[in-house]
Amino acid sequence: MEPQLTLRERQHKLREDVILQAVNRLLAEKGYDLMTVDEVAAMVGIAKASLYKHFESKELLAAAAMVRLLDRTLEVIGTLPPSAAPVEKLQAVVRWAVREHLRGEMPSLPSTRSALRETLINHKPYTDRLLKVTEHLSGWIEAAQTRGALSPRWPAEAVLYTIFARACDPVADYLQDGGAYSDEEIVELIAGTCFAGLLARPS
Amino acid sequence: MEPQLTLRERQHKLREDVILQAVNRLLAEKGYDLMTVDEVAAMVGIAKASLYKHFESKELLAAAAMVRLLDRTLEVIGTLPPSAAPVEKLQAVVRWAVREHLRGEMPSLPSTRSALRETLINHKPYTDRLLKVTEHLSGWIEAAQTRGALSPRWPAEAVLYTIFARACDPVADYLQDGGAYSDEEIVELIAGTCFAGLLARPS
DNA sequence: GTCTATAAACCGATAGAC
């Protein structure tokens, strides 16, 4: 607990967070496979070999960035008003995720096609946090279905995956590239079509 | 028009279609960046150098596979019953696309992150067919909105992108990996949540 | 047209000086 050690540790943590910010942005911009370690080092302004003093491989570097993303997600989940209806909390999480996506800070889902996926599912810091996020969302989904806010027609598992998938929906990129809508309009378009659907509503 | 020339041309076309089938499957399985030309050659059973006699680069090889996909899409569009309602045609296209996805034959959308995107938007055979598909779908979308089948709340452009995106929705992969649902159930889950939404419907 | 062999470039990871 000496101040020197603590100071050094804090500088160390700070440096690593700057690295993970860069990784997070590059993962969002080009994905894991197209991201090169040289790029990360260049963006941070240090040498590649120095990066490997902090993270022992490219895969663990990306995994740490994904853990950081899930920690931020848990922060958002923790600051939602407890009085809000479950379905409103779900919509709030989707809106936050799409906003992050539009800001270029939402790494793509580790798809079944990604070389990163196997690493992540064997990386306990990642799976622990993913489980926590899943538990929160699943609880809200079941509550909302019981209350009649969410359709009981869809299995809770399918709803969960759908919500996760909306965070990296390429529709956001295409609408943003089109330039016809503001970011906040795009957020409402994606959250709106996701929850209300494309069909006209009877009522 | 000599029979020999025609035969050789037909063999040539047949060989190229076998190649493009393999490329299509690999593009669906691992995406453009992770697909190697060696893999394509191995799957077809010819040497890599022979591939380059048919297609002059990896990018044009992938582009040809994407053109083939759009041609198959136009075939599906062409065989839909003209008497069907526009919204039913849209749903039929989505269902067909998800089925192709589940069979492992739906290459991912050329996302803004892909190295392939710039090649595709400058490749006229691709953009021509993409325009045709877009024109068909856009016509149905506007007709369905006029008739009150699709919600007028969403811009037609957003509906179009949403329908395209459902063809490569990672939700299909996650549900299929879970093993709890048949392929046809997954098709209905994705098409159903896309059109009807997650919310309970008032009526 | 198909093959083997190889060129040329790129990338992840490491050695060793400071």
Place this chain on the structure above:
DNA sequence: GTCTATCGGTTTATAGAC
């Protein structure tokens, strides 16, 4: 811990024999 320089492996693309 950070740097420069480099290794080892992989990938796209091509040369040249058959």
